[in-house]
Amino acid sequence: MCYIFFLLFLISSIFCLLFSMNLMVMDYSYFLELIFFSLNSLNFTYVILLDWMSMLFLSFVMFISSMVIFYSEEYMMGDLNKNRFIFLVVMFVFSMMFLIISPNLISILLGWDGLGLVSYCLVIYYQNVKSFNAGMLTALTNRIGDVALLMSIAWMLNYGSWNFIFYLEIMKQDWIMELISYFVFLAALTKSAQIPFSSWLPAAMAAPTPVSSLVHSSTLVTAGVYLLIRFNFAFNDTLLFILLFISSLTMFMAGLGANFEFDLKKIIALSTLSQLGLMMSILALGSFKLAFFHLLIHALFKALLFMCAGNIIHNMNNCQDIRYMGNLINQLPLTCSYLNICNWSLCGLPFMSGFYSKDLIVEFMSMGYLNFFIYLIFYISIGLTVSYSFRLSYYTMTGNFNFLSLNMIKDSSFLMLKGMSGLILFVIISGSMFSWMVFSSPMFICLPFFMKIITLVMVFFGGWIGYEVSMFKISYNLMSNNFQTKFLSNMWNMPILSTFGMTYFPLYLGMIYSKIFDLGWSEYYGPKNLSLTLKNLTFIQYLSVNHIKIYLLMLMIWLFFLIFMF
Structure with a gap:
């Protein structure tokens, strides 16, 4: 199984690289519209964009995936569900492929959601409490970005088509395009784990190492950067300023945190976070080609x-x-x-x-x-x-x-x-x-x-x-136990804020409401008091106690009744 996918991805990688070089030399871009079916005047089409950037990135993803799958053959050797693992990895790669070659927000969502779903399955692969917690943190953080992408799809309806690639520069001054670009920016922040969504990235280390190799090099975390590279023509100065500030802080925070960490995989994960901050900050400074170039180079050495x-x-x-x-x-x-x-x-x-x-x-x-x-x-x-x-x-x-x-x-x-x-x-x-x-x-x-x-x-x-x-x-x-070092080494308390901080207050509020309404004065004077009063008022209730004296008393009353009546 591993060797089939290894060869398939390796051959595809070589083909994509040659095709990308051809597109570079010829300065061509191809748009392919695959019509699924046509109903009256309505066409259901799937649009694919093949330009030098998408093909070159696809080549890198395929090449790294082929090596990771080959590597997994021995790494996952003793695993009972090795084939399931390989299929999950292949699904992960295909989701990334959908995202790379899409100039359309709907088909991007297909790959985007595929990445989120399969990454959850891979993070919880070892099925223990730590993995389940990490998987839930990963999935829920990424859902914020998915919602932002859905909102941008909804606003894109104003343009009559979801092929964003045609509208980016023409509609740059339009407030609707500004709104869409802010939503896309939020989606990219969650997927690429920038502040304040950084805590899921080290938590996702609960996945098997070949998955970490794939996730941190050419898939999942790079999806956000790639989306920003595609959308960069539509960003205004305010948004770029916010991006520069957030990404530079992320780069600094991750570098600082890695110096305090002792977990081998988490050090490399924080290193990825730092490099993602670097890519996004140079994108914010105005060079999307440089960001893309670093994305490719980083993918190779981080996978290895x-x-x-x-x-x-x-x-x-x-x-x-x-x-x-x-x-x-x-x-x-x-x-x-x-x-x-x-x-x-x-x-x-x-x-x-x-x-x-x-x-x-x-x-x-x-x-x-x-x-x-x-x-x-x-x-x-x-x-x-x-x-x-x-x-x-x-x-x-x-x-x-x-x-x-x-x-x-x-x-x-x-x-x-x-x-x-x-x-x-x-x-x-x-x-x-x-x-x-x-x-x-x-x-x-x-x-x-x-x-x-x-x-x-x-x-x-x-x-x-x-x-x-x-x-x-x-x-x-x-x-030592002082606040500063704990704060610096714990990613500026972000893991605490995104787990404990999110769950503590709703649960605490639930406890207060439970005390006030379910176990409080309103309950005492309401249903509970009413039931007590009704119990005291009704003589029949005493019959259900089943005391023998009550039965004897009833018998005596019945005898007196018989004697005096007859």
Whole structure:
């Protein structure tokens, strides 16, 4: 089963890439209208948009999916429901495909809702209380975005068609299009887990690791960014300003939270959240191509990063705490090499693939006329990225091995390693390769030496901070019970607000109402008092008590009655 879908997706990926390159060279876009049936003058059609952007993204999704499915063959080997898992993953990928190739809000909703539904099924796959809670949080948070998308569909009726791609620039000044763009913006915030909807993303780590690899690279969380890239022509300055503020805060918050985290998968999940904030902030600054470019590059190294984490967790007997790891470079040399390369790419180390997108984004931001807050938060976030990446490498690869003394840890998972090896070359070379493809002409950057070199300075400074935090176990001391560190390490209390904060007050209100109405004075003087009074007034009630004296009393009365009457 795995091999069939692996080959199918791999061949489709190669075809989509070649087709995308052809569309780029020819500067073509194809609209396909598939007519399901025609009733009088009403046509039921399904519209597909094939342009270089959708085909290139589709190629990446297919390629990563093929490697993840190949990887799952061994990762899910002992699972009784492996085929069900593979079918769920395939449904997940097909939902993403529907979303990518749709220029129509109705068909986008088809893929959008498909992603939400299948992601719920995958998050609760292991069927325990933690998974069910995480799945419910994921599903309910995403429903907010689904409702926003439904509202935008309703308002789109004013234009006579749901093919939004035709109206974006023409109707930009129209207040209805502004309203639609605000709804789409809200939908994208929930799907891409920006503040204040961030708490579901680390919770979704309850899913199996191959799913995390797929979700955090090219599907689900990137759906929101992709929708904003498609809609970016309709956004006004106010909306872009709000987007810039929210996404930059998300980027900063996730980077800070990852430095306090000890769960291997959650560190990588918070890293994804940080990168999503980076994509959205550069989109808000006005370069949708740069956001799309970083989306593609990030998809590759993040998928491989999760696959490496999955292999480590597999070997560590399902232990995810990085404090139990250490010295893994000797036991898992190939996996650790891949992990290091992905971390370098994530940090934006020169000439790795991530460097070509991240460095360009920061330089593009530096050339704009922005306030000091945005400038500062961008560079601090870059430093934090390097800091948690270095901390992760330090905890997992150096020092003493802190797990069981009796162990059998080695790189023997050949299918998993083959799946990972399929991605590693692209993690290294894709940055330079696709920077030539995506940008038809090179971007002209003109900056003074200090502003040009400050990115590299922040990378090394962040690495040093990460070393200090890991080496001297500062993070242990920081995890004391004071409010600030709890606040910073717990994603600014968002998980508490979106779970406890949402349920506590309605339940508390229910308890008060129960006390006042069901168990209060109104009940005492109302139905309960009435029943007591009626009981006291009626003599017949005493007969139902079944005391023998009552029966004897009744017998005596009956005898007296007989004697005196007759």
